[in-house]
Amino acid sequence: MWLTVLMDIRRVGRDSVLVAVPDAATALAVFEECRRRGTDVADVVPAAETVLFDGVRDLEALVHDLPSWDLRPASRTGELVEVPTTYDGGDLDDVAALWETTTDEVVATHTGTEFVVAFCGFAPGFPYCTGLPDRLAVPRLDSPRAKVPAGAVGLAGPFTGIYPSTSPGGWRLIGRTDLRLWEPDRDPPATLVPGTRVRFVVA
Amino acid sequence: MRSLTVTEAGPLSTVQDRGRPGWAHLGVPRSGALDRPAADLANRLVGNDGSAAVLETTLGGISLTPSEPVTVAVTGAECAVTIGGSAVGYAEPVRVPAGATLRVGPATRGVRSYVGVAGGITVEPVLGSRSTDTLAQVGPPRLRDGDVLPLGDPVGAPAGVDVASARPFPRPALLRLHPGPRADWFDAPSLATLTGTSYAVSRESNRVGLRLEGPAMTRSREGELPSEGLVLGAVQVPPSGQPLVFLHDHPTTGGYPVVAVVDPDDLWLCAQLRPGELVRFSRR
Numbered sequence: 001m002w003l004t005v006l007m008d009i010r011r012v013g014r015d016s017v018l019v020a021v022p023d024a025a026t027a028l029a030v031f032e033e034c035r036r037r038g039t040d041v042a043d044v045v046p047a048a049e050t051v052l053f054d055g056v057r058d059l060e061a062l063v064h065d066l067p068s069w070d071l072r073p074a075s076r077t078g079e080l081v082e083v084p085t086t087y088d089g090g091d092l093d094d095v096a097a098l099w100e101t102t103t104d105e106v107v108a109t110h111t112g113t114e115f116v117v118a119f120c121g122f123a124p125g126f127p128y129c130t131g132l133p134d135r136l137a138v139p140r141l142d143s144p145r146a147k148v149p150a151g152a153v154g155l156a157g158p159f160t161g162i163y164p165s166t167s168p169g170g171w172r173l174i175g176r177t178d179l180r181l182w183e184p185d186r187d188p189p190a191t192l193v194p195g196t197r198v199r200f201v202v203a
Numbered sequence: 204m205r206s207l208t209v210t211e212a213g214p215l216s217t218v219q220d221r222g223r224p225g226w227a228h229l230g231v232p233r234s235g236a237l238d239r240p241a242a243d244l245a246n247r248l249v250g251n252d253g254s255a256a257v258l259e260t261t262l263g264g265i266s267l268t269p270s271e272p273v274t275v276a277v278t279g280a281e282c283a284v285t286i287g288g289s290a291v292g293y294a295e296p297v298r299v300p301a302g303a304t305l306r307v308g309p310a311t312r313g314v315r316s317y318v319g320v321a322g323g324i325t326v327e328p329v330l331g332s333r334s335t336d337t338l339a340q341v342g343p344p345r346l347r348d349g350d351v352l353p354l355g356d357p358v359g360a361p362a363g364v365d366v367a368s369a370r371p372f373p374r375p376a377l378l379r380l381h382p383g384p385r386a387d388w389f390d391a392p393s394l395a396t397l398t399g400t401s402y403a404v405s406r407e408s409n410r411v412g413l414r415l416e417g418p419a420m421t422r423s424r425e426g427e428l429p430s431e432g433l434v435l436g437a438v439q440v441p442p443s444g445q446p447l448v449f450l451h452d453h454p455t456t457g458g459y460p461v462v463a464v465v466d467p468d469d470l471w472l473c474a475q476l477r478p479g480e481l482v483r484f485s486r487r
Contacts, residue, residue, distance in 0.1 A: 010384035013464030016434050018384045031228065043227035045432030047456050052432025055224065120230040121430060121456035124339050165340070184329045184341060190229045 009063055016054045017063060024118035024130050024159075027051050028194055029071040031119075037069075046119040046194060048128070048157075078116065078195040081179075083162065084203035085111075085153055089173035091141070095155060098138050106174065107202065109136070115160060115198040125164040125182030125190035129198050134158055144170035151176045153200070160200075162192070177203070205273070205354040207320060210304060211266035212346040215337075217410075218324050219317075220256040223332035223341070227455040231341060233435060234334040235451045237410060237474035238315055240370075241279035245319025248276035248296045250359030255323030256333040258346070260316045262477075264307040265346070267318065271301050273354065274321040274361050280313030280475060294369075296361035312372055313475035322355035337410045338452040375401055375481035376472045378448070378465045380438065382486065385428065385460035389440070393420040397438075397462065401481040402446065410452040412439075413473045415482060419444025420462070430456040436465035436473075438484075448473050 008020035021027050027046035034044050034053070039062065042055025056062050087107045096103045115131035137158040145168060148154075152163045154171030161171055164181035181191045192198060209216070219242060222235025236242035236259055245257050258265060264282060267275075276296045277284045284291050285306045291297045299305045307316055326333050326343045335342045346352075386394060402417035420440050433439070433456060437449045441459045448465055449457075450473060465473065466487055476482065 011381070012384045012434050012461075013381045013436060014467060016464075018431065042224045043233075043432075045227045045455055047431045048429035050429070050431040052227075052434070054227065054432065054434050119456075120228060122230060122454070124226075124229060124231045124341060126230050188229065189226075189231075189330060194228060 009066065012052065012054070015056050015059055016052065017056065017059065019051045019053070019066065021049060021051060024048050024128065025073075025116070026071065028116070028118045029073065030069070031194055033069050033071055047121065048119075078197050080197040080199065081192060083153070083177050083179050083198055083200045085175040085177045085200045086203045087175040089153065089175045091154070091172035092174045095138060095172055095174055099136055110160070110174065111200050111202060115200075117192045117194050117196045117198060119194050120190060120192075122161070123164055123167055125192070126161055127181070127190075127192035127196070127198070129160040129192070130158065132158055132160065138172055140170040141172060144168055148173065149176070151178060153177060164190075204270075205322065205356075206270045207273070207324070207352045207354055208268045208270070209265065209346050209348060209350040209352065210268050212348050212350070213260055213263040213265045215261035216265045216346040217259050217335035217337070218256050218326055218343050218346070218352070219259045219334045220332055221254055222334050222451060223330045226330055227432065230339070230455050231330060232336050232339050232452050232455060234332065234336040234342065236317065236334075237451055238279050238317065238471040240471050241315070242317045242319075244294070245276050245278040245317040246323075248278070248294070248362050249274050249319045249321040250357060250361045251319060251321065251323050252358065255319070255355070256326070257320070258318040258324065260307060260310075260318070262310050262314055264309050264316065265318065266307070267305045268303065269299050269301060269305075269354075273299050274357070275299055275305060276319045277307050277316055278319070279315050279317040280310035282310050282316050283308035314477055315474050320354055321357035321361065325353045325355040336452050338454060372475065375483050376476055378469045378472065378482060378484050379487040380463035380465060380484050382463045386462050388422050388424055388428070388460040389420055389462055390423040394462070396420065397446065398484050398486055401483050404476045404478050404480050404482060406478040408476075408478065410450055412450055412453060413448040413476060415446050415448070417445070420446065422460070428458055428460050430458045433457045433461065434464060436467065436470055437461040438463045438465060450474065
């Protein structure tokens with residue numbers, strides 16, 4: 001796929017651009033292509049429907065070249081990480097109701113899906129995992145919890161996320177894992193970096 | 204080991220350098236000194252490389268006692284500086300004897316003072332930076348009374364005092380804006396209001412953002428914006444309509460539209476605005 005078909009490039013400040021893309025998978029593909037090309041940029045931030053190029057050394061060249069970027073499909077060849085999960089989240093019943101199914105079926109669907117980390121955000125090492133179909137998207141909680149424990153596994157929109165550290169949060173919690181997601185002394189410091197394949201397994 | 208003891212940490216004092224850009228894709232904020240020119244000046248005055256870590260204070264100042272004689276310089280927010288109770292110069296290299304107390308007084312103009320120390324503060328870097336990130340809790344914790352900070356070996360000679368020229372602190376502060384990326388989410392009267400009136404700095408301001416109070420901006424469209432990457436200086440407009448300018452500890456992504464971005468040359472002013480002071484925006 002050529003990026004030219006999706007061109008919506010917006011200037012951001014003095015030396016950054018925001019590129020609109022149709023979905024998180026394309027954002028990941030743009031991020032990976034940028035890394036392959038070695039574009040001289042301080043930060044590249046893929047997100048749900050955009051990619052931010054922040055601190056671009058040669059902005060004119062990037063804006064000129066972007067339409068000719070030949071995007072490979074977002075990698076399905078990244079490292080596979082299993083996330084042992086105890087499905088006892090406080091919102092599991094609500095998710096089952098929203099999905100119009102049973103909690104057992106929620107667990108079966110969630111463990112039967114291969115996810116890919118499309119991007120990270122919200123907190124260091126917090127992965128936005130894609131893989132569930134859009135029809136299973138769920139709204140965030142109307143009022144966020146003041147304290148969500150580290151390791152909580154939750155759903156918001158079409159994404160599955162895992163809280164790397166204790167924080168406030170509005171995702172619908174379906175379970176928890178003991179997997180450590182964030183260790184600053186390690187390289188990379190995040191366990192689930194963009195492009196990583198993820199399988200949730202019953203702990 | 205040469206070291207510096209924090210005898211009185213003040214309300215919020217942190218170690219800061221030029222931050223840790225390059226990790227935003229993992230959700231790690233950039234962090235770093237909010238008033239970069241002042242931090243750079245502090246380093247220059249004591250003969251450090253610009254990448255050395257300095258101390259950043261917030262309104263209340265800090266007291267420090269070195270284990271060995273050291274050269275220091277205080278820049279940024281204006282304040283009284285004393286060594287062993289005797290007044291010494293602001294924004295010039297001064298020598299602190301071993302065991303003497305350097306007192307950086309409360310800010311008399313501006314918010315954040317910087318203390319450069321010859322050799323730099325050499326706490327363990329995290330992801331390539333010694334900066335304290337108050338949002339993501341990356342890097343060293345904020346300073347507490349009694350902390351002992353390691354110092355590096357001085358590399359350069361202290362500069363002459365004549366290199367430090369006073370900066371104007373214009374009031375109201377004028378921040379130049381680059382419009383976009385989401386200016387199209389707001390109606391024309393709101394955009395005119397943003398650049399046509401003054402906003403007051405809110406007490407809720409911190410290292411994450413300069414929060415402003417004034418005429419509310421109204422959106423020209425309904426709906427939610429999917430979270431997208433944020434840059435330093437982004438002027439985000441949450442549902443309240445009150446704009447905020449993201450500073451160095453900003454989150455890497457955000458879900459409210461960014462109407463404009465403050466020019467990098469004006470960001471130091473955002474670091475030095477006190478609650479209640481006025482800000483005006485102009486289109487760059």
